[in-house]
Amino acid sequence: MRIEIVPYLKDNYGYLVVCEKTNVCAIVDTGEAAPILAAVAKHGLSPSVIWSTHHHPDHTAANEDVAKALKITEITAHTSDRGRVPGQTRELRDGETFSFGSFAVRALHVPGHTMGAVAYFVSDGDERAVFTGDTLFVAGCGRLFEGTPEDMFNSMRELAELPGDTRVYCGHEYTEANLRFAANVEPDNAAVSAAIARAKTKRAGGAPTVPSTIAEELATNPFMRAKNAVELGQRRSRKDTFK
Ligand code: ZN
Numbered sequence: 642m643r644i645e646i647v648p649y650l651k652d653n654y655g656y657l658v659v660c661e662k663t664n665v666c667a668i669v670d671t672g673e674a675a676p677i678l679a680a681v682a683k684h685g686l687s688p689s690v691i692w693s694t695h696h697h698p699d700h701t702a703a704n705e706d707v708a709k710a711l712k713i714t715e716i717t718a719h720t721s722d723r724g725r726v727p728g729q730t731r732e733l734r735d736g737e738t739f740s741f742g743s744f745a746v747r748a749l750h751v752p753g754h755t756m757g758a759v760a761y762f763v764s765d766g767d768e769r770a771v772f773t774g775d776t777l778f779v780a781g782c783g784r785l786f787e788g789t790p791e792d793m794f795n796s797m798r799e800l801a802e803l804p805g806d807t808r809v810y811c812g813h814e815y816t817e818a819n820l821r822f823a824a825n826v827e828p829d830n831a832a833v834s835a836a837i838a839r840a841k842t843k844r845a846g847g848a849p850t851v852p853s854t855i856a857e858e859l860a861t862n863p864f865m866r867a868k869n870a871v872e873l874g875q876r877r878s879r880k881d882t883f884k
């Protein structure tokens with residue numbers, strides 16, 4: 642499994658997920674066409690599907706332009722996002738599995754940020770990655786625009802059950818701000834201090850902080866680590882205004 646990170650807009654990440662055994666490629670999220678098309682051309686890829694994580698325009702605005710330019714005929718999103726995800730052709734349900742090249746893919750319905758949010762869990766032998774959109778960020782979670790703290794808590798639990806070595810690829814580079822908040826919530830968490838040092842080094846060199854891993858999120862992420870929905874909700878409200 643090869644994953645190309647495509648930064649676009651101010652701080653978004655799209656991804657090209659390549660199965661090197663079969664030469665197929667999927668695109669995760671397309672808020673802006675040019676950077677995606679440039680990355681596809683640069684790496685000589687032929688994507689055949691767009692996997693949309695949720696309906697927000699910074700993740701889907703270029704779905705139709707990218708599909709047209711690359712002759713892509715399949716765009717997946719959650720069944721409840723029908724009509725909200727441009728160009729959607731396939732409706733995914735929670736836990737639905739499908740194969741793609743040599744990958745096994747499982748769609749996890751993870752409401753909270755939006756009600757139709759989907760995380761794509763991709764495995765190939767002992768390699769695993771999950772594309773979490775704006776639900777799970779490195780060291781954070783998305784704002785609760787549509788769901789309740791309980792929805793997000795349950796989504797965090799579902800992601801927490803993935804194998805610890807699963808690499809986490811999220812929708813935005815928010816890691817340094819998220820870790821500042823994590824350190825405020827848990828000042829004595831040594832894993833958070835270590836993560837801050839690593840993120841600083843990466844960002845200073847202009848590198849993305851993705852991927853993280855599920856194990857790393859369990860050790861550092863104040864929303865993954867919330868004991869219950871009430872605690873998650875309190876942390877989320879505090880984070881909304883945290884500077
Ligand atoms: Zn977003």
Ligand code: FE
Nearest residue numbers: 695697754775
């Ligand atoms: Fe979003």
